[in-house]
Amino acid sequence: MTDLKELNIELNPLPGAIPATFALVNDETLLTTCRTCQENGGRLVAIWATDACYQTSKVRFTLHVALAFSQGLVCLFHPILNNPPSCPDLGDIFLPARRMQRALFDMMGIHFTAHDKRPWLRHGAWPETLFPLRKDADQTLCYPNEHEPYPFIEVTGEGVHEIAVGPVHAGIIEPGHFRFQVVGEKILRLEERLGYTHKGIEKRFESMKWAEGVKLAGRISGDSAAAYSWAYAMAVESLYGHTAPIRSLWLRALALERERIANHLGDLGALGNDGGLAFGLSQFSRIKEDWIRTNDLIFGHRYLMDFIIPGGVTHDVTHLQTIQIQHEVQVIRKEVRNLKRIYDEHAGLQDRFLMTGRIPPKLATELGMIGLAGRSSGVAFDLRTQFPCAPYDTLNINMITHHNGDVAARVIVRFEEIFESLRLIELILAKLPLGGVQSDLPETSSNSIGLGWVEGWRGEIFFAIHTDNSKKPFRIHVHDPSWQNWPAIEYAAMGNMVADFPLINKSFNLSYSGHDL
Amino acid sequence: MTIPYGFIFQFIQLIMALVLSPMFLGWINQCRCWLQNRKGPGVFQPYRQLVKLFYKDAVLAENASPLFRMTPYFLFACMCLAGTIVPVLATNLPFASVADVIVLVGIFALARVFLALAAMDIGTAFGNLGARREMMIGFLAEPALLMVLFTLAFISHSTNLTTIVDTLSHTRFIIYPSMAFAMAAYLMVLLAENSRIPVDNPSTHLELTMIHEAMMLEYSARHLALLEWASSIKLYDYFVIGFALFVPWGIASGSHLSSMLLAFLALFIKLAVAGFGLALIEALSAKMRIFRVPEFLGTAFMLAVLGTLTHFLLEA
Numbered sequence: 001m002t003d004l005k006e007l008n009i010e011l012n013p014l015p016g017a018i019p020a021t022f023a024l025v026n027d028e029t030l031l032t033t034c035r036t037c038q039e040n041g042g043r044l045v046a047i048w049a050t051d052a053c054y055q056t057s058k059v060r061f062t063l064h065v066a067l068a069f070s071q072g073l074v075c076l077f078h079p080i081l082n083n084p085p086s087c088p089d090l091g092d093i094f095l096p097a098r099r100m101q102r103a104l105f106d107m108m109g110i111h112f113t114a115h116d117k118r119p120w121l122r123h124g125a126w127p128e129t130l131f132p133l134r135k136d137a138d139q140t141l142c143y144p145n146e147h148e149p150y151p152f153i154e155v156t157g158e159g160v161h162e163i164a165v166g167p168v169h170a171g172i173i174e175p176g177h178f179r180f181q182v183v184g185e186k187i188l189r190l191e192e193r194l195g196y197t198h199k200g201i202e203k204r205f206e207s208m209k210w211a212e213g214v215k216l217a218g219r220i221s222g223d224s225a226a227a228y229s230w231a232y233a234m235a236v237e238s239l240y241g242h243t244a245p246i247r248s249l250w251l252r253a254l255a256l257e258r259e260r261i262a263n264h265l266g267d268l269g270a271l272g273n274d275g276g277l278a279f280g281l282s283q284f285s286r287i288k289e290d291w292i293r294t295n296d297l298i299f300g301h302r303y304l305m306d307f308i309i310p311g312g313v314t315h316d317v318t319h320l321q322t323i324q325i326q327h328e329v330q331v332i333r334k335e336v337r338n339l340k341r342i343y344d345e346h347a348g349l350q351d352r353f354l355m356t357g358r359i360p361p362k363l364a365t366e367l368g369m370i371g372l373a374g375r376s377s378g379v380a381f382d383l384r385t386q387f388p389c390a391p392y393d394t395l396n397i398n399m400i401t402h403h404n405g406d407v408a409a410r411v412i413v414r415f416e417e418i419f420e421s422l423r424l425i426e427l428i429l430a431k432l433p434l435g436g437v438q439s440d441l442p443e444t445s446s447n448s449i450g451l452g453w454v455e456g457w458r459g460e461i462f463f464a465i466h467t468d469n470s471k472k473p474f475r476i477h478v479h480d481p482s483w484q485n486w487p488a489i490e491y492a493a494m495g496n497m498v499a500d501f502p503l504i505n506k507s508f509n510l511s512y513s514g515h516d517l
Numbered sequence: 518m519t520i521p522y523g524f525i526f527q528f529i530q531l532i533m534a535l536v537l538s539p540m541f542l543g544w545i546n547q548c549r550c551w552l553q554n555r556k557g558p559g560v561f562q563p564y565r566q567l568v569k570l571f572y573k574d575a576v577l578a579e580n581a582s583p584l585f586r587m588t589p590y591f592l593f594a595c596m597c598l599a600g601t602i603v604p605v606l607a608t609n610l611p612f613a614s615v616a617d618v619i620v621l622v623g624i625f626a627l628a629r630v631f632l633a634l635a636a637m638d639i640g641t642a643f644g645n646l647g648a649r650r651e652m653m654i655g656f657l658a659e660p661a662l663l664m665v666l667f668t669l670a671f672i673s674h675s676t677n678l679t680t681i682v683d684t685l686s687h688t689r690f691i692i693y694p695s696m697a698f699a700m701a702a703y704l705m706v707l708l709a710e711n712s713r714i715p716v717d718n719p720s721t722h723l724e725l726t727m728i729h730e731a732m733m734l735e736y737s738a739r740h741l742a743l744l745e746w747a748s749s750i751k752l753y754d755y756f757v758i759g760f761a762l763f764v765p766w767g768i769a770s771g772s773h774l775s776s777m778l779l780a781f782l783a784l785f786i787k788l789a790v791a792g793f794g795l796a797l798i799e800a801l802s803a804k805m806r807i808f809r810v811p812e813f814l815g816t817a818f819m820l821a822v823l824g825t826l827t828h829f830l831l832e833a
Contacts, residue, residue, distance in 0.1 A: 163642040165642075169724065170724040171722030185807060185808070274726075276804025277802075278553055282553040283553075348802050348804075351805065351809070497807055498725050499726045502723040
């Protein structure tokens with residue numbers, strides 16, 4: 001792995017729980033740094049931009065690119081000097097950048113020299129010339145919803161036809177459109193169209209104080225409330241150069257691992273159900289329900305919302321409650337073990353899982369996959385082991401990976417992560433340090449940018465908060481791991497049968513809301 | 518004046534098909550719930566569903582043709598007809614002689630063609646998808662079903678269902694090895710034809726995996742109610758045909774009221790046991806990949822052929 005010094009850019013450290021540096025770059029050094037990152041097994045974390053319209057700075061737009069090197073996070077700040085603002089295309093270096101760039105144009109009006117100029121998050125709800133995240137965009141105006149054509153890439157040939165699915169589905173799930181090009185039952189090509197749940201969260205954040213903002217953060221993607229609110233709190237704390245009390249950090253980890261287990265339980269049940277084994281759904285749903293009821297008792301919310309706040313957590317966990325959790329962990333471990341045996345030995349179910357929706361490790365690396373889906377395809381990234389912040393630095397986590405990259409692998413990784421997280425919960429409870437769980441943030445922030453980076457159950461969630469020293473955010477960027485993994489589903493479905501797609505999609509279980517923001 | 522018992526029996530059978538079939542479906546669903554450690558909505562849930570649908574206003578696609586509107590009624594009529602001519606309670610049915618087992622298979626095929634055409638009528642992707650899959654299952658299941666029926670027809674030297682039932686239950690009772698093969702094949706066909714797990718999942722909400730449900734996605738209100746009712750009658754039909762072929766004991770041959778009551782009781786027990794059996798199969802198996810269905814039905818056909826061969830080798 002390269003030394004960061006060889007990058008020929010001036011790196012300045014950023015304070016906070018994660019090892020991060022930033023550097024100013026121009027067109028050329030931006031591309032070379034990205035290429036070096038890609039060639040050395042690094043990955044793209046997020047792309048965003050800021051608008052300094054009403055600031056004193058000379059440059060209006062700045063592009064920000066967060067890259068993960070093995071030494072830590074490197075944030076590249078690229079001031080955009082030309083007008084209209086444009087940047088070099090990063091999509092050939094990092095495949096996930098393509099959609100992020102399209103979204104960035106829709107939101108901020110920054111052009112990229114990429115080939116695909118179709119809108120991504122804009123669905124005709126506002127005109128092409130309006131960029132909502134710009135500071136001078138008039139938020140009070142309403143626009144009629146215009147229908148704009150969106151050309152999907154078509155496959156032609158004898159017997160090839162199109163199946164359009166969604167955004168309204170037969171079941172109660174989030175909206176997304178899937179365009180299949182099929183011949184008979186075989187999928188030749190799948191193209192996704194997302195953005196149906198765009199709510200303007202990033203813009204909303206700008207008018208919220210920290211205490212309100214963390215509540216919104218926990219509601220971006222309801223299944224990752226703890227991870228999102230921790231990432232937000234981490235970003236705010238790094239903005240103030242503040243460290244939350246140690247006990248609160250351990251309690252945050254406890255909440256995060258409980259969230260991971262709850263989601264894995266739910267997904268395993270749903271995967272069994274999609275395979276036609278309704279028994280799996282009813283069993284896993286029961287276990288999950290017990291689990292989140294305990295969440296409600298101990299953390300005050302079934303989905304752990306509003307527990308983590310900047311500066312700590314809202315309330316402590318009593319000794320009696322830790323005993324209750326320890327007991328529950330033992331019960332659940334036994335039950336999940338039994339269910340794992342049933343899943344493993346069920347020939348019909350395994351026949352559905354094995355070799356379905358396969359993404360081999362090489363392709364997964366090319367696609368820049370991360371998180372649970374990445375680990376199931378041999379992409380060994382887990383922030384809890386790669387850049388462990390407290391308390392993960394003392395917990396010795398075993399990262400679970402698998403090399404098959406099919407639905408079965410994603411099922412196995414989920415099972416193993418449940419057992420690992422149960423072990424972690426026991427460790428956390430055994431080693432839980434004493435002390436307070438809340439602290440006040442300092443009066444003034446010491447930095448103009450704060451970063452938060454947390455391994456949620458789906459993958460790494462990233463927050464970047466910019467301030468202009470007015471105790472309010474100036475720009476907040478949120479990044480869900482689904483950005484990296486949504487394009488992978490298009491590849492996973494290729495060559496499979498149409499009827500297997502719901503199973504493949506469920507095995508990824510990506511967030512629509514976290515992606516569309 | 519002699520009382521036309523035959524006509525009364527036939528009429529009662531029609532009423533039973535109409536009334537019992539939703540309850541039978543409810544019983545299967547209830548058993549499925551129990552087997553999954555759930556409480557379940559009770560055996561009367563399908564009736565509530567039907568009532569609810571009949572009260573709703575029907576929504577039709579703009580480009581729906583008369584065929585699309587006609588299909589639910591046609592399908593309903595086909596299934597009722599099938600339920601009437603199968604000897605469920607008694608064998609002295611005056612209309613049974615007009616339709617033998619081959620006609621019965623034809624009635625089911627006719628209903629299938631109409632439903633598939635109606636599904637393609639609107640032109641949505643899912644309707645086409647479902648219709649295509651249904652036809653694939655149909656063309657594989659029909660030969661297997663016919664071979665099963667032929668095996669039984671060889672034993673009783675008639676393709677008439679009442680004769681088959683009379684032969685098997687009253688005149689000469691022997692254990693026929695060929696029946697074991699035929700029964701296994703029939704069960705597989707039953708699962709496939711009635712969109713049950715492992716071939717199709719009747720309770721799925723995933724439109725891309727549906728077969729039977731995909732064909733009904735464009736229907737609403739009374740049309741949907743009739744189609745759902747027709748599906749439950751079809752399931753009931755398949756079961757009573759199965760009883761007539763393989764466990765005909767209890768079906769009345771005479772016109773006594775007492776034997777009639779006995780037949781009714783026997784049917785009730787058979788349905789209860791068989792419904793639980795179906796729920797058990799469904800609870801224990803996963804839905805198979807759609808390309809495994811040809812293998813599955815190929816096996817059914819092979820078993821049916823084996824049944825026929827066994828008959829000629831061992832029983833003729």
